[in-house]
Amino acid sequence: MDAMAQDRPLVTRFAPSPTGFLHIGGARTALFNWLYARHFGGTFRLRIEDTDRERSKPEAIDALLQGLSWLGLDWDGDVVFQFARAARHAEIAHQLLAQGKAYYCYATPDELEEMRNQQKAEGKPQRYDGRWRDRAPDDSRRNVRPAIRIKCPQTGDTLIEDRVQGDVRFRNDVLDDFIILRSDGTPTYMLSVVVDDFDMGVTHVIRGDDHLTNAARQRQIIDAMGWPVPVYAHLPMLHGPDGAKLSKRHGAQGIHEFEGMGYLPEAMRNYLLRLGWSHGDDELISTEQAIQWFDLDAVQKSPARLDYKKLDFVNGHYIREADDARLAELVIAHRQSKGEPTATDHQRQMLIAGMKGLKERAKTIIELADSAAYVFASRPLPLDEKARLVLTPQAQTANTAIAMSISNVEWKAGKLEEVVRAFAATHGLRLGDVAQPIRAALTGKTTSPPIFDVMEILGKEETLLRLNSSPKSNN
């Protein structure tokens, strides 16, 4: 069955509805499609399924495109807009009608609802009963505009050979004749998907497993048209940390929210990849490596939950790997988004110089920005609670003495450390005893990158001023 599909150049696609933002689950679906295409040198297409005019929003299209771009998932060719292709979809419906593979159904929505209610009351499966299946077009119903339903086989079964789910068999008698063209002449999703996939040359349909049963329906249209059957791969869904379906209740759902929380796109790619896909014991997998390794065989069948702790770990790894200047810009952008003024050139330079020590300690850009605050702070420094406790009057006296002792030292971290160590030794103190007050005075916190590096980055003048300036109060 895959044979026909495999004769054609490999094409995957991501086909979201523009109803909001790029959902985290959708992002993973897009990632898998993208990786599969890139791995096999195929094409990754993007299609916007905007046939539901009520729910489609133009802003949502931008959000989708932006989300994908941010994630680094570049698509090939033009974006296809499904609604624009409605005439083509209708054409296929009429073709099927002409071939006797579809038929007009004059049942009104009210009649259908009544039918379903009755089925429900009788405990029978709810599906279209085929009441117009074998009737000739009815002139007596000229006041009713008919919909077009596809005529599905009623015996035998439909097999979906899914690369993730395995062989899934549906008895044809549980499938009903569904509508492919509405009475207003617009196509339904079932039809549009199949026609677009065919016209776009899609060979591999990789999507959420909420579409698994749809595949059996779509297969009816494909068979009726005699089109090649794509390879299917239905991915398990993503759940919230509590195992329930992902919803507003879980906080972040949109990819843009993860960006706002300070996650890096490469970290998201790695983390999302490992949700449902594995390569032995490998955890930290670069995108290049993922492209080399990715295939559908290693996709898990069961749903996965989002785990922020693990995401943080992965993000921390990529922050440490990231370029200092890039991180500096992300920190500055984050500060600006919070209403802080832009960085001066000098601050930017200090930030980059200090990034090596900073990025080792952060799991998100927010944490990074937080610990980088000392670069931007002005005197007197705001102290956090712990720093305030450290900076006792005695500690300040010591800081003043230290400031004195280093005021003529060559301004290099190594030299400064030598002198301060000697200072501590002559006073019978451990380095830690003097380092913490210095840290508090220089950064306003009790945790920071190595303190002599901080001195070097801050520069002599600023360091001495911070050591000597006394915070307003030291209760």
Added chain:
RNA sequence: GCGCCCUUCGUCUAUCGGUUAGGACUCAAGAUUUUCAAUCUUGCAAGAGGGGUUCGAUUCCCCUAGGGCGCGCCA
């Protein structure tokens, strides 16, 4: 109700009939250390339940339970 899918440590997962069931995150302890991280070491922790098949089942089959999805003139 009908159909389909899923079920290994708290979480993500490895295992493709024979393992002391492995790794990662988290958590705990230790090493290192000027703080915090990073790193390293160690530890806690799992095959939903019940039947089969088999010399042997986490692995294959069936049932039950639990979870998910679909059953629209929504996508």
